[in-house]
Amino acid sequence: MVSRRIIYLILTLVILIPLLRPFKLKPLPMKPVENLFYYINNMPKDKALLISVDYSPDTEAELHPMTIALLKHAFYKRIKVGVLTLTLLGLGLAEDALRTVVKEFNERAKTREDSIIYGRDYVFLGWQTPPLVPLLGMGESITKVFPVDYYGNRTDTLPLLQQIKNYRDVGIVVSISGSAIPMWYVTYAQTTFGVKVGAGFTAVSAADYYPYLNSGQLTGLLAGMRGGAEYEELVEKHFGKTKRRKATEAMSSQTTAHIMIIILIIIGNIIYFKQRRRK
Amino acid sequence: MKVRFPLILCLLMGIIGMVAYYIPHRIVQNFDNELRNTALRIIFAFSLVLGVGSIIRHHWEKIKRKREFWEYSYVTLISLFLTAFIGLFGGIDGKGLIKMQIGKFSFDIHTIYVNMAIPLGATMFSLLAYFMASAAYRAFRARNFEAILLLIAAFIVMLASVPPVARLIPKLPYISEWILDVPNTAAKRGMLFGITLGVLSTSLKILLGIERGWLGGK
Amino acid sequence: MFLFFLFTFVIEPPKNVKAFDNPNDGGNKILITWEISPSDSILDGYEILRRSEKEECFYKIGFVGQGRNSFLDEKTEDKINYYYQVASVKDTIKVLSAISNPAQSYPQWFHRGKLIILLTFFVFGFLILYFIKRARKIELFIRRIAGLSAVEEAVGRATEMGKPVLFVPGLTGMSDVATIAALNILSEVAKKIAQYDVKLIVPNNDPIVYTVAREIVKEAYTSVGRPDAFNPDSVFYLTDSQFAYAAGVDGIMVREKPATNFFCGYFYAESLILAETGAQTGAIQIAATDSITQLPFFIVACDYTLIGEELYAASAYLSKEPILLGSLKGQDYGKLLIIIALILLSVSSLIFNFIIK
Numbered sequence: 144m145v146s147r148r149i150i151y152l153i154l155t156l157v158i159l160i161p162l163l164r165p166f167k168l169k170p171l172p173m174k175p176v177e178n179l180f181y182y183i184n185n186m187p188k189d190k191a192l193l194i195s196v197d198y199s200p201d202t203e204a205e206l207h208p209m210t211i212a213l214l215k216h217a218f219y220k221r222i223k224v225g226v227l228t229l230t231l232l233g234l235g236l237a238e239d240a241l242r243t244v245v246k247e248f249n250e251r252a253k254t255r256e257d258s259i260i261y262g263r264d265y266v267f268l269g270w271q272t273p274p275l276v277p278l279l280g281m282g283e284s285i286t287k288v289f290p291v292d293y294y295g296n297r298t299d300t301l302p303l304l305q306q307i308k309n310y311r312d313v314g315i316v317v318s319i320s321g322s323a324i325p326m327w328y329v330t331y332a333q334t335t336f337g338v339k340v341g342a343g344f345t346a347v348s349a350a351d352y353y354p355y356l357n358s359g360q361l362t363g364l365l366a367g368m369r370g371g372a373e374y375e376e377l378v379e380k381h382f383g384k385t386k387r388r389k390a391t392e393a394m395s396s397q398t399t400a401h402i403m404i405i406i407l408i409i410i411g412n413i414i415y416f417k418q419r420r421r422k
Numbered sequence: 423m424k425v426r427f428p429l430i431l432c433l434l435m436g437i438i439g440m441v442a443y444y445i446p447h448r449i450v451q452n453f454d455n456e457l458r459n460t461a462l463r464i465i466f467a468f469s470l471v472l473g474v475g476s477i478i479r480h481h482w483e484k485i486k487r488k489r490e491f492w493e494y495s496y497v498t499l500i501s502l503f504l505t506a507f508i509g510l511f512g513g514i515d516g517k518g519l520i521k522m523q524i525g526k527f528s529f530d531i532h533t534i535y536v537n538m539a540i541p542l543g544a545t546m547f548s549l550l551a552y553f554m555a556s557a558a559y560r561a562f563r564a565r566n567f568e569a570i571l572l573l574i575a576a577f578i579v580m581l582a583s584v585p586p587v588a589r590l591i592p593k594l595p596y597i598s599e600w601i602l603d604v605p606n607t608a609a610k611r612g613m614l615f616g617i618t619l620g621v622l623s624t625s626l627k628i629l630l631g632i633e634r635g636w637l638g639g640k
Numbered sequence: 641m642f643l644f645f646l647f648t649f650v651i652e653p654p655k656n657v658k659a660f661d662n663p664n665d666g667g668n669k670i671l672i673t674w675e676i677s678p679s680d681s682i683l684d685g686y687e688i689l690r691r692s693e694k695e696e697c698f699y700k701i702g703f704v705g706q707g708r709n710s711f712l713d714e715k716t717e718d719k720i721n722y723y724y725q726v727a728s729v730k731d732t733i734k735v736l737s738a739i740s741n742p743a744q745s746y747p748q749w750f751h752r753g754k755l756i757i758l759l760t761f762f763v764f765g766f767l768i769l770y771f772i773k774r775a776r777k778i779e780l781f782i783r784r785i786a787g788l789s790a791v792e793e794a795v796g797r798a799t800e801m802g803k804p805v806l807f808v809p810g811l812t813g814m815s816d817v818a819t820i821a822a823l824n825i826l827s828e829v830a831k832k833i834a835q836y837d838v839k840l841i842v843p844n845n846d847p848i849v850y851t852v853a854r855e856i857v858k859e860a861y862t863s864v865g866r867p868d869a870f871n872p873d874s875v876f877y878l879t880d881s882q883f884a885y886a887a888g889v890d891g892i893m894v895r896e897k898p899a900t901n902f903f904c905g906y907f908y909a910e911s912l913i914l915a916e917t918g919a920q921t922g923a924i925q926i927a928a929t930d931s932i933t934q935l936p937f938f939i940v941a942c943d944y945t946l947i948g949e950e951l952y953a954a955s956a957y958l959s960k961e962p963i964l965l966g967s968l969k970g971q972d973y974g975k976l977l978i979i980i981a982l983i984l985l986s987v988s989s990l991i992f993n994f995i996i997k
Binding site (some may be wrong): 146147150151154159168169170171173174191199200201202203204232235273275288316347350351353357364369372394398400401402403404405407410411412415416 | 557606
C-alpha cells in the first residue's frame with residue numbers, strides 16, 4: 144500500500160514538472176505517421192480532407208493535438224477541409240480545434256487570399272446520429288446528410304460543398320477516436336465507397352489496429368501523443384515553425400514517465416530476484 | 423409462447439439481417455434500412471426511458487431505506503434533474519426556452535460540458551497512468567522464459583517512444599515497429615480467427631434457439 | 641488565341657468509353673470506364689456527359705480529376721438506355737470522345753462479391769451444427785478453463801465473506817456478440833448466486849443491455865426455484881459515458897468491497913481502471929473479453945482471464961449442456977481448416993515468390 148502511494152507521488156512529479164517546463168525534443172516520425180502525412184500532402188487538388196473528430200473530453204489531451212496538426216497541415220497546403228463528428232461530445236472539441244487553427248492562420252494572413260475562410264477553405268458539418276446515417280449517406284451526398292452545418296448555414300450554399308459532394312471528392316477521411324469509430328469508416332465507408340481512411344488512436348488502443356494498417360485498409364495511423372508529435376514534426380519540417388506544438392510539449396512528460404516506468408520495472412525485478420534468492 | 427415468440431422474432435431478424443447483407447436489391451435494402459434506423463432509434467429511445475427510470479428508482483430506494491452511503495444518491499439525483507432542467511430550458515448554447523443567464527454566465531449544456539464533463543472525463547482517463555505504473559511494477563517480473571521475452575519486447579517498445587533514445591539508437595524505433603507489426607499482428611490475427619469463429623458459432627446458436635442464456639436459459 | 645489552337649491540337653480525347661450496369665447494387669447506377677487520354681498529364685480532368693433514349697442531346701453529369709478512368713452515374717432510371725461521352729478538359733477547351741455503347745441499370749438479387757463469404761459461412765456453419773447434432777449422442781472432451789472452473793470457488797468465497805459479487809457486462813451494446821456472450825455468462829453466474837444467496841450487483845452502460853440483463857437475472861433466480869430472492873435493484877443502469885461509468889463502478893467497488901468481480905464482454909481504455917481498483921480492494925477477479933488490446937491489462941490485474949474465444953465458450957462450459965459443447969468442437973475444426981488453408985497458401989506464396997519469380 145505504502146509503495147503504491149510512493150509510486151503515485153513520484154509519477155505525479157515526473158509528469159507534472161516536465162509539463163510545466165517542457166524540454167526540447169525532436170520526435171523521429173515513424174512510417175505509419177509518414178504514410179498519412181505524405182498521402183495528404185500529395186493529394187490531388189480537387190480532393191478534400193475530411194476530419195472526423197470522434198473523441199470525447201476524456202481523451203482530449205492525447206487526441207486533440209492530432210486534429211490541430213492535421214488542420215494546420217491542410218491549411219498550409221491549401222487543402223479543402225470538412226470537419227464532422229460522430230460523437231456528440233466531439234462537437235465542442237472540433238469547434239475548439241477549428242477556432243484555434245483558423246485564428247492562428249488568419250493572424251498571419253495579409254490578404255483575403257491568404258486567409259482561411261469558412262465555406263471556401265473549410266466547413267464544419269457538425270454531428271449526425273445514428274452514425275450509420277452519415278457514414279453511408281456521405282457516399283451519396285454530404286449536403287443531404289448535413290442539410291445545415293454546425294452554425295446553421297444551408298450547406299448547399301457553401302462554395303466548398305458545391306465542389307465536394309460525396310466520398311468521391313474526398314481524398315481521405317481521418318477519424319480520430321479513443322474507441323473503434325475509425326473502423327466504422329473502414330467497414331462502411333471504405334467497403335461501400337472505397338474512400339481512403341486514416342486514423343488517430345489513443346496509444347493504449349492503437350496496437351489493436353496495426354493489422355488494418357498492414358492490410359492497407361488504413362492509409363496511415365497516428366498512435367497517441369507520440370503520433371501527434373511526429374505529425375507536428377513533419378508539418379514543421381515542411382512548412383516552418385508553428386505557434387504551439389502541444390503533442391511535442393507533452394512528450395517531455397511522456398518521456399520522463401516512460402523512463403520512470405522502466406526504472407520501476409527494473410527495481411521490481413531486483414526485489415523479486417532478491418526475494419527468490421533468500422527463499 | 424413467452425419463450426417461442428422471442429425465439430421466432432430473433433430468428434426472423436437474424437435472417438433479415440443476413441439476407442440484406444447478400445441481396446443488394448433496393449426493396450430488401452430499404453426494408454433493412456428502415457429496421458436498422460427507424461426501429462432501432464425508437465427502441466433505443468424507449469430503453470433510455472427505462473434506463474433513466476432505473477437510475478431514479480435505484481437511488482430513491484437507497485435514500486428511502488437509508489442504505490450505506492445513501493447521502494451520495496442525493497448528489498446523483500440532483501445532478502440528473504439539474505442537467506435535465508438546464509438542457510430542457512437552457513438549451514445547448516443558452517438559447518433555450520428560458521433565458522438562463524446571470525451576467526455573462528450562461529446556464530446551458532455547453533457550460534456543463536466544458537466545465538464539468540471535460541475535466542471529469544480527463545481526470546478519469548489520466549488515472550490510467552497511475553494504474554499502469556503500479557501494475558507494471560507489480561506484474562512485470564522475469565519469472566520464466568516467456569516473461570523475459572515479454573519484458574524485453576516491452577523495454578524496446580517503451581524506449582522507442584522516448585525521442586532522445588530513439589535518436590541515439592535510430593534502429594530502435596524500427597525494431598519496435600517490427601515487434602508491433604510482425605509478432606504482435608500475427609498473434610492478434612490468430613486470436614481474431616478464434617474470436618470470429620466464436621462470434622459465428624454464438625450467433626448461429628442464438629438464431630437457432632440452441633443458446634438461450636439471453637432468455638434467462640429457458 | 642494561339643494557345644487555344646495549340647491545346648485543341650495537342651489534347652486528345654479519352655478512348656474506349658464503355659458503360660455498363662454497376663454490378664452488385666440496388667439499381668439506378670451505371671459505371672462508365674475509359675482509357676485515359678494520352679494528354680492526361682496536362683488536363684484539368686474529364687467531364688462526363690449523358691443522354692438517355694428519351695433525350696436528344698448530351699448533358700454534363702459529372703467531372704473527375706486527371707488520372708481517373710471511371711465514373712459512377714448514380715442517377716439513372718432503371719431499364720432505360722443511356723449513352724455517354726467523356727471529354728478531356730483543359731481550361732475552356734473540351735475534346736469529346738466517341739459515344740459509348742448503350743447501357744441500362746437494373747437491381748441485382750445477389751451480391752456476387754460476397755459469394756466466398758457465403759460459402760465460408762456455410763462450411764463453418766455446417767461444421768458447428770454437425771458437431772452440435774453429434775454431441776447429443778456422444779460425450780465430448782472439453783479442456784479445463786481455469787477462469788471458469790474458478791467461478792464456483794469465487795461465488796463460494798463471496799458467500800463465506802458475506803460480500804457481494806459484481807458483474808460488469810462490458811461497454812458495448814446488444815448488437816455486439818461479445819455482450820450477448822457476457823450475458824450468457826451472467827445467466828450461469830446468476831443461477832449459482834441464486835443458489836448460494838449472495839448479493840449480486842450488475843451496473844450497466846447501455847439501456848438496452850440493462851433491460852436484457854435484468855430479465856436474465858430474474859429468470860436465473862426463477863429457474864433455480866428462488867424467484868422471491870431476486871432483488872430488482874441489483875441490476876441497474878449507470879450511464880453511457882465511458883469514464884463516468886468507470887468512475888461509477890470504481891465507486892461501487894470501493895464502497896461495497898465485492899468479494900468477486902466479473903468483467904465480461906468488450907472493454908476499452910477503462911479496463912485497467914476497473915481491474916486495478918478491483919485488485920486494490922482485494923477481490924477475486926475473473927475477466928473475459930475479446931478486446932485484444934485490453935487483454936494485457938486484465939491479465940496483469942485479474943486472477944483469471946478468459947482470452948478471446950474463451951469468452952464465447954464460457955456459457956457452454958458453465959452450463960455443461962452437450963449441444964452447446966458440440967459447437968465448441970465445431971469451432972475447433974473450423975480453426976483447423978483455417979490453419980491448413982494458411983499453411984498451404986503461405987507455402988504456395990513462398991514457392992511462387994522465391995522459385996518461380
